[in-house]
Amino acid sequence: MDSQNVPKPTVKRLAMYHRCLESMIRNGRTNVSSKDIADLLGIKSSQVRKDLSYFGEFGKRGVGYSADRLLEGVSQILGMRKNWNFCIVGMGNLGMALANYAGLEKSGFFVRALFDNNPSKIGLPMPGELTIEPVNRLKRLVHEREISIGVIAVPGEVAQEIVDLLIASGVRGIINFAPVRLSIPEGVSIEDIDISVTFRSLAFSMSLDQVRQGKRI
Amino acid sequence: MDSQNVPKPTVKRLAMYHRCLESMIRNGRTNVSSKDIADLLGIKSSQVRKDLSYFGEFGKRGVGYSADRLLEGVSQILGMRKNWNFCIVGMGNLGMALANYAGLEKSGFFVRALFDNNPSKIGLPMPGELTIEPVNRLKRLVHEREISIGVIAVPGEVAQEIVDLLIASGVRGIINFAPVRLSIPEGVSIEDIDISVTFRSLAFSMSLDQVRQGKRI
Incomplete structure (x- = not known):
């Protein structure tokens, strides 16, 4: 191959x-x-x-x-017979939802660290014996816990800064939920998740169904 | 045209x-x-x-x-510049994240109702002058607010039941976040969102990068 x-x-x-x-x-x-x-x-x-x-x-x-x-x-x-450690940066609703999503472990993806700079969140206990950590511990924990994937669940304005920090810390893969285009160096992979693409695709199928039924688009 | x-x-x-x-x-x-x-x-x-x-x-x-x-x-x-009203069923972290996701409005998708059966959530004020409503109001609100799309953010065990209710209420499009395959009748469209597919795709690109650099997967 x-x-x-x-x-x-x-x-x-x-x-x-x-x-x-x-x-x-x-x-x-x-x-x-x-x-x-x-x-x-x-x-x-x-x-x-x-x-x-x-x-x-x-x-x-x-x-x-x-x-x-x-x-x-x-x-x-697909290189799926190995396990991958990931961290989540940004523990708003989306970060929380991901930290609690059991489907990822079944696929070999293990959440090993959670980061947020909101003082009311730091120290909060989370599943898997994790707690929410401040971003200034990111570099150290990515190294110690052999994390290779970082999930961006922060607002768009700070996303690039976090990506740069993740990559400088040794992460080689990024899952980006922020609605911005991020720049990454050669050798790092990225997947952007944009929910509105899925909505548009659905709306489109629905419009076609109407066409099939002889209604105006 | x-x-x-x-x-x-x-x-x-x-x-x-x-x-x-x-x-x-x-x-x-x-x-x-x-x-x-x-x-x-x-x-x-x-x-x-x-x-x-x-x-x-x-x-x-x-x-x-x-x-x-x-x-x-x-x-x-293709008539994709029209507006669509949608509702979210299941106001856990994921539902909350979606209700607060501004990117959807820009694409013409407007959240018009939020449902959950957890008594501690019903009545909670949300963005856009919405409040979280009990599921027994779904049929009525879908009709009154001309909602054509329903987002499934409930646990897998109750997802089919909710889909059936949405469709009986007049919804013609489903966005499914529950990790189950849902059955829907002809004339209704569905998009399944499975985050682990994105993680796998990323892991694969990362493995390919290693191959390119001459390392074993």
């Missing part, structure tokens, strides 16, 4: 296939076809086959894939 | 162009050609040009389109 040549949209789709396979296996499926996956996700089965073919052959034409084997293969591709 | 005279296959393709453009812009593109879009979607670039020409000229031959301007134009065509 030559990971360097894998396009980013393929990576995103592989992550979706992964979730899809997990849920199929939970529902008792042992065999899946590219068409099963494609139908569930609303994409072309030729696209699914193409994405999987980047990494050699998992399945047999006409027979499909062993669901377990495929999940294992996709997981390996 | 009269949306009614646009052939349905064109509308469908415009939908695809819209998604495509959004993702290109997210990835930092500022200029796109009809060929870029065509190649990504596996259709002819002459078709893309023809579809876009229904609505006047967006770009220049040989130069391409400004990605932002084209997205704006396609959005207008």
